[in-house]
Amino acid sequence: MGHWFRQREKAQGLGLILVGIPLASVLGAPISWRWLLILEELPAVTCAYLAKLWLPNGPDEARFLTDEEKAWITEQLDLEERQKTGAQSLSLLQTLTHPRVWHLACIGFASGFGTYTFSFWLPQIMKSVSSGPSNTAVDFS
Numbered sequence: 001m002g003h004w005f006r007q008r009e010k011a012q013g014l015g016l017i018l019v020g021i022p023l024a025s026v027l028g029a030p031i032s033w034r035w036l037l038i039l040e041e042l043p044a045v046t047c048a049y050l051a052k053l054w055l056p057n058g059p060d061e062a063r064f065l066t067d068e069e070k071a072w073i074t075e076q077l078d079l080e081e082r083q084k085t086g087a088q089s090l091s092l093l094q095t096l097t098h099p100r101v102w103h104l105a106c107i108g109f110a111s112g113f114g115t116y117t118f119s120f121w122l123p124q125i126m127k128s129v130s131s132g133p134s135n136t137a138v139d140f141s
Contacts, residue, residue: 006076
């Protein structure tokens with residue numbers, strides 16, 4: 001799929017996926033059951049297999065695109081690749097002191113910290129909210 005989209009579009013898609021991970025934990029963990037794993041997995045695996053069979057490997061192999069559309073997509077991807085290779089490279093020290101790196105590191109730390117804190121403390125939160133079942137009952141729910 002990486003042959004079809006520009007970096008910005010891929011970054012936006014990845015951002016949506018990364019936002020969805022903690023939301024899935026918060027919303028899905030209290031209501032999910034073990035058997036739901038199988039029901040959720042089957043369509044995803046089936047669609048992945050079918051996508052591998054049916055989707056072309058790149059714009060050049062796409063039968064549903066016109067020659068103009070193929071040329072435009074290829075041109076856009078080549079332009080982006082040239083811009084990327086012409087970009088400024090940073091040394092290790094410059095990378096470690098770059099504000100964007102620190103910004104992203106803080107976001108990653110806060111996201112992981114929040115997700116794992118919530119996951120580890122969720123049984124105790126459920127126990128305090130409910131009518132006081134045993135620790136074992138809370139762990140199995």
